[in-house]
Amino acid sequence: MTTHPTASSVRTTPEGLLWEPSERWVRGRKGDVTVVDSRHPVLVWEPHLPVPQYAFPREDVRTDLLRPAAHPPTGAHTGSQVFYDLHAGGEPVANAAWTFPSKDLAGHIAFEWFRRWDSGLDHWYEEEEEIFVHPRDPHKRVDALPSSRHVQVGVGGTLVADTRRPVLLFETSLPTRYYIPRDDVRLDLFEPTDHRTACPYKGRARYWTWHGAGKVPRNILWSYPDPLPAVAAVEGLFAFYNEAVDLTVDGERLERPVTPFTASLTP
CATH class of the missing domain: 2.170.150.40 (Domain of unknown function (DUF427))
Known part of the structure; x- marks a missing residue:
């Protein structure tokens, strides 16, 4: 069982990641299938990206739809990760999900979103509002x-x-x-x-x-x-x-x- 942090403060990992718990209810869908449904998401900032990404407790993800990636990329994200292909009906989505190497984020799975408008999941929602391109940054106005x-x-x-x-x-x-x-x-x-x-x-x-x-x-x-x-x-x-x-x-x-x-x- 993943322990859900509750303090709203940005933390730093030894790998150079910044992360912060979010209290938003976040869901992701592929077609008619809800792949992610989480009330305990975590926002993660990688050093080379200008926007945050979400990582989700493993129990909030349909891990039965994930398979070890057939052709995992190299250098795509900070540190060494495990990548997954998504099988949710239709053609598999290569490298749609992955894990961070940090101990702080153990038990969490992230999904590709930023700069991947035509791949990954089809729709993301924060509460009942659809969100595009990348998660909203709580430190941006x-x-x-x-x-x-x-x-x-x-x-x-x-x-x-x-x-x-x-x-x-x-x-x-x-x-x-x-x-x-x-x-x-x-x-x-x-x-x-x-x-x-x-x-x-x-x-x-x-x-x-x-x-x-x-x-x-x-x-x-x-x-x-x-x-x-x-x-x-x-x-x-x-x-x-x-x-x-x-x-x-x-x-x-x-x-x-x-x-x-x-x-x-x-x-």
Whole structure:
């Protein structure tokens, strides 16, 4: 029987992992099969990943659906682990689950989630809300605040947005994003694309790309048509990558920040 820690404080393992008990009820499904159902999950931060992952007490996992991995990866996670293939109907999912080597996390099983949107389990839930991409970090805030700042956006020398009624989205470790009403954006200068992303804090976004002159990265404009309740204020508004446009706020030209998104923003 796994002992469930109750103190809400981050601990460190000799392997360099950070971990913290969570009080959220977390479930994971593959098709119609519930593979994980836990009221005692643990959040784990690996040194090379920017977001947390969940590990679950073994008794909260359908271990009868796991088999030792036929082709376990090397170097995928911190330390040496045991990997499992998932057999839950249909084709087996290779290396869908694994264990951490730390004594602190003995008796726990983790599941691939971050950066594996098309593999692993199909759906994850915290309480009754579906969560995408990765677990939410309890030490991270996302606030969407209506503002009267004067925001102007330039692309390739053209003014494409001008508003005094933006919503500013403040997200820990990322630059402020300026969400702009549709009427204040030159949407005629952009065309919709098939690109889509999902965020555990904001929901699912759709994208537009610049069709004017100049070398401009694709998909620099996005919107959340149906955002999660916590950021409902950005619904239907439009935001640009600060990393790729000329952004002026209250007359001050902002520098283009370097973020984890910069490398992907290529013309």
